[in-house]
Amino acid sequence: MPAVSLENVTKVYGEETVALDDISVHIPEGEFVVVLGPSGAGKSTLLRVLNGLTAPTEGEVRIGKDPVGGANSAVGMVFQMHYLIESMSAYRNALTGALGRTGYVRSLFSAYATEDKTAALEALDTVGLLSEAQQRAGSMSGGQKQRVGIARALVQNPDLLLADEPVASLDPKAASDVMGYMKSAAKERELTTIASLHQVNLAREFGDRFIGVRDGSVVFDGDRDALTMDAVDDIYYGDGGDEPPEALAENFEDESDEEEIPQ
């Protein structure tokens, strides 16, 4: 039984904007999947369909046995722009992950269950921010904010962790740190993770499996060995399409020069 499955999922915006075109994907439990693809390929829509913020036009999305029917605490989400509540501390931001199982009045007075408070601190520990727990989120660095975002998603105790371009607005060092924390958190908790990324080198470093999306269709699905430079070109530019720009090629070569990709 796969942890996540999309069965013939199609999403059409408005009259004819096809964001997802008959996609079928099955992901086993505990796998760290990276979704690659050019801007506007449908990566974000794919993730939004998975966490229930967007309903598919056709097809079925299942997490475990249950079909997804709206936003719920079973899916943790890490956003590109962190979307923390900047006026609150890292700890209280992490605790908002427990809102789904806390009554309104209790949440209003920060009267969370003790195990939720512990869970929040454990999650902050997982992302290396235990000593910064009381710091105001607004005064943290971009990388730290994103790690608090991961902690918030972990507190939900989700079956699936989604990350939509989680490091796109970070510098390379912070981006690598954040991906590292996300990867180790997923490993530690045996958490199925799907992240969309722009940086091919980061994707290769942290992903177990890669799904290439272009024009709403899956054009690649394979492991690190299968993700050759030609395969990446194919995801971004199509068969016999335009030549890739220098930057991308260099980016890819830098990565392979190091030859330290853990297998």
Next chain:
Amino acid sequence: MSSQNRTIQEALSAIERSQRLKRISWLLGLAVVVALTYGGLQVLNFSLEMLARQQDNFFAAIADFVPPNFVELSLYSKTNEVEGLGGVLQTLTHPGTFAETFTTEAGRNGTILGLSFITIVIGFTGTVLGFPLALVFGILGSERVVPFPFNFVFRGTMSTIRAIPALVWILIYIPLAGITPLSAMLAVATDTIGNLGRLFTDELEEIDEGPIEAISSTGADRPQIISFGMLSQVSTSFVAWTLYILEINTRIAISLGVYGAGGIGQYIDTRIALGAYDRGAAGIAMVIFIVLTVELLSSRIRARLRPGEHEGKGFVDSLRDLGNPKKWLGVGDTTKDSKN
């Protein structure tokens, strides 16, 4: 090359034409405003000649206001009949009588300090009592919380309240409490619902979608999404707006006093009506002091609430800043000052 020059020439003349047009419409607009103002002055029977004729009378009357006479500043100056500015000095050098001025009926109804206290209480309690309803109406008036067109029920209520000035609200409350400090407070509270609620609604229209999405993706329910995703984004600006309304309400409380609803406003009104202009002037001086103090306090607190400015500064540091005159006036390199 020549064709390119021609197109540049064409672009230039097009730009100049539109600029000329803009200039002409500005001048036309200005002419209309001047003409309307001139017409308005005719309606009001404005004539320089009349003002010139009256100016001697006016300046003679103004002269009666100086020097201000602070004999009624406190119970101490009043009972010992300390006239003029001496009233201020004697009051300050006898702080032991302060409590009496504020707590006894005679002090609260017959001294400038006591009556100012009433005015400040009207403004403060009116703001505090109006706040919860302003919050409820402000939140429910936002399209983010209550879908269009139902939010207009609350927006409409606030607009109606706002359309009626506090000076009219107090007339409506006469059957309830007469024209008294109590009805003045009710008028201020009602006014607050309309004004502050509207500011809350506007503030809510400007929030980011991101945190709302983030909170809803945690599986939070609707009230939690509103509280955490929306209100947490605006909580500090809500406090800042409330302080701003407190400033305005203090001024309203003063004008309601002139209307007869007690407080320092009424003191000024009765003293001028009795021809005791120098005592009225002391009341006016007190009003300036109250308004400036409330404004200064509220703007200092609002500046502190602004994110970024006082990052990570402790409470003690902020208290120390209160003693820094440059901070109060908002001038100078304050960060350097506090380090030296």
